[in-house]
Amino acid sequence: MxxxxxxxxxxxxxxxxxxxxxxxxxxxxxxxxxxxxxxxxxxxxxxxxxxxxxxxxxxxxxxxxxxxxxxxxxxxxxxxxxxxxxxxxxxxxxxxxxxxxxxxxxxxxxxxxxxxxxxxxxxxxxxxxxxxxxxxxxxxxxxxxxxxxxxxxxxxxxxxxxxxxxxxxxxxxxxxxxxxxxxxxxxxxxxxxxxxxxxxxxxxxxxxxxxxxxxxxxxxxxxxxxxxxxxxxxxxxxxxxxxxxxxxxxxxxxxxxxxxxxxxxxxxxxxxxxxxxxxxxxxxxxxxxxxxxxxxxxxxxxIEAYGMTEAAHQMCSNLLPPGKRKPGTVGVAQGPEVELMDEEGNILPRGAVGEVVIRGENVTKGYRNNPKANAESFVNGWFRTGDQGQFDEEGFLTIRGRLKEIINRGGEKISPREVDDVLMAHPAIAQVVTFAIPHRMLGEDVAAAVVLAEGATATPAEIRAFAAERLAAFKVPAKVLILDEIPKGATGKLQRIGLAEKLGLAEPEAAQ
Structure with missing residues (x-):
């Protein structure tokens, strides 16, 4: 019907x-x-x-x-x-x-x-x-x-x-x-x-x-x-x-x-x-x-939800009581079909990490006047979001980061979101954005921009030491910048891509 x-x-x-x-x-x-x-x-x-x-x-x-x-x-x-x-x-x-x-x-x-x-x-x-x-x-x-x-x-x-x-x-x-x-x-x-x-x-x-x-x-x-x-x-x-x-x-x-x-x-x-x-x-x-x-x-x-322009906003959401909500996840599919896909276009099983793909009544039919982007973004009727994610056994989705934001440090792939989550546990930190900076030998290295909580104090060295106790050595930010404010986009979102350039860190540097 x-x-x-x-x-x-x-x-x-x-x-x-x-x-x-x-x-x-x-x-x-x-x-x-x-x-x-x-x-x-x-x-x-x-x-x-x-x-x-x-x-x-x-x-x-x-x-x-x-x-x-x-x-x-x-x-x-x-x-x-x-x-x-x-x-x-x-x-x-x-x-x-x-x-x-x-x-x-x-x-x-x-x-x-x-x-x-x-x-x-x-x-x-x-x-x-x-x-x-x-x-x-x-x-x-x-x-x-x-x-x-x-x-x-x-x-x-x-x-x-x-x-x-x-x-x-x-x-x-x-x-x-x-x-x-x-x-x-x-x-x-x-x-x-x-x-x-x-x-x-x-x-x-x-x-x-x-x-x-x-x-x-x-x-x-x-x-x-x-x-x-x-x-x-x-x-x-x-x-x-x-x-x-x-x-x-x-x-x-x-x-x-x-x-x-x-x-x-x-x-x-x-x-x-x-x-x-x-x-x-x-x-x-x-x-x-x-x-x-x-x-x-x-x-x-x-209620944390997950959306994007191409989906006319919502794709997943946590649920109101008596439904579940899981902090750190964006919830379960709420509207379109949501799956994970590998680079070859195969739908992945629960527990695997892959690219989030969607299809449904709320999803755009394609970008205007951009056949190249459409060919890259639509696979077998699914729209590729560009986000990397993982479902748990109950269908709750955790976003690992934007694929374009993944830091490639000498072949080691690092999710900025993972580093963010660790640094946000530091009692002196109010906001953090982990991002890639260029490196002559490694290609990219890890950096973090931090805003301290009101009245709190911490040095870059202390923050790096905190991270080193909780992360593998290659994930620890090589550079920590303590700022009064992290640059935001027009909607108030903290932005990773382009942050190195905005903060004057676009020139590659050798290992420290």
Whole structure:
């Protein structure tokens, strides 16, 4: 029988009722008002000659208007959210690469995206706020509203969202996701987290990234639940938002959780009054000490999940009680099929270490205009994630690291994640990223960037000695750098690839 689950945004919103999208300090618009906003957005896009299959770049700050704009555009065209922090040359690259038909920016807000669009001859529309909770009108350069025309909503197989991969070591790849892909992923997440209309998500994730768009916004919409959209993560404001919006959950990356924990002691009263049903973590490995501290501090389960853009986010997740959660793992398959594969394309048995591969309704059909990447990434119907992992006997997956991040020290292969886990057990260490540095004789050697806990002290030699007691000699970092802050990506993820260059360690050195 065909799948009866809704596979378009219009269908998801139409079946929901009650409060939908809001922000700290505002009331929520209802699902009825959200549906009307989505319909009007589609009509205004159609009036501008934009519809199904047309790319619409969105450069807006985080908040409820970004959420409603994403939903309205993804329901009728191809939404392409871009990081507002980009410079003009970056905007020009992405706008041209995406073949954008229209750029949407906030009315009266200066952004280099305007100049980039003008250079490329891409029409521009401004988003004029009509309420604080996500209602808006699209206006032209002269300030008059765009005309409305009859719009045709996307079908399940139409492109709804395009995002670029990070492109740390190569040209970023375009990941197109259909309505079916993103709605299936939203359903998987809502089912895993047992989301219901009474839930409310406090969104602190950027809405130009798959994590916030699908896990926070679309999964909530799928469940008919509410979302409070903040202006973006701010550790100083988090507890005020927690008290004011009264959420049942939030989702974040590990560095955000660590910043939240750092301010927990001075916000004990707010924590006691919170009604968090669970806390979710994804997009990077959650150190076990951070997992334990979150559960102890907030008194609710922490659910670590595993996702990527090409899967429209979620692939695996730990489970809410009475299901199991295993710190240090990303849980069990939750949505797509998940297996491990060797270099020859053979599916491996439980207990073996191999590359994580996936297939399912939420997985992209392939990169846009990139036959080489598609040939390398898809094998016998499976998508190769580039992650190395291992299943235990209960089907819980442990990620050993990105295959591209594995350090090859004179033929010895070292998982940076393994070294991270050991160093995070040091009482003075708050954050760590293990990464490869070039070496004239060995090819690569091991280095670690470390941030110490507040008030703690440790020297590089002491940290190396700590590691030497717990790791084989070839895995011990040859170099330990103690930093005030480790460079992060746009979503707050700590980045291994390219870190040597960022820290001035790109020149190979001889053995020490």
């Amino acid at each position: 065909p799948d009866a689950s809704p596979r378009t945004i219009v269908d998801l919103v139409a079946r929901a009722d009650g409060p939908a999208i809001g922000a700290p300090g505002t009331d929520h618009i209802t699902y009825g008002e959200l549906a009307a906003q989505i319909n009007r957005t589609g009509a205004q896009l159609a009036g501008a000659g934009v519809g199904r299959g047309d790319g619409v770049a969105i450069v807006l700050p985080n908040g409820p208007h970004m959420a409603t704009a994403f939903l309205g555009i993804a329901a009728h065209a191809t939404a392409a959210p871009l990081n507002p922090a980009y410079r003009e040359e970056e905007f020009a690259f992405y706008l041209e690469d995406l073949e954008a038909r229209l750029l949407i920016v906030a009315e009266g807000v200066e952004t280099p995206a305007r100049a980039a669009a003008a250079r490329l001859g891409i029409p521009l529309a401004e988003l004029r706020r009509e309420s604080e909770a996500g209602i808006f009108t699209l206006v032209g350069a002269d300030g008059t509203p765009l005309p409305e025309a009859e719009a045709t909503p996307n079908g399940p197989e139409d492109e709804a969202l395009v995002l670029h991969t990070s492109g740390t070591t190569s040209r970023p790849k375009i990941v197109p996701l259909t309505s079916r892909n993103i709605c299936a992923s939203a359903e998987n997440i809502a089912r895993t987290l047992k989301l219901a209309p009474g839930d409310r998500c406090l969104n602190i994730m950027p809405l130009f990234h798959i994590h916030g768009l699908i896990a926070a916004v679309l999964a909530s919409v799928q469940a008919g639940a509410a979302i409070s959209c903040t202006p973006g993560f701010d550790a100083l404001r988090f507890y005020g938002w927690l008290k004011e919006t009264d959420p049942t959950w939030y989702t974040a990356v590990p560095t955000m959780h660590q910043a939240i924990l750092a301010r927990a002691p001075r916000n004990a009263e707010i924590i006691r009054g919170a009604r968090l049903r669970f806390i979710r973590s994804s997009s990077a490995s959650l150190p076990v000490p951070v997992f334990n501290a979150l559960e102890e501090t907030f008194g609710c389960p922490v």
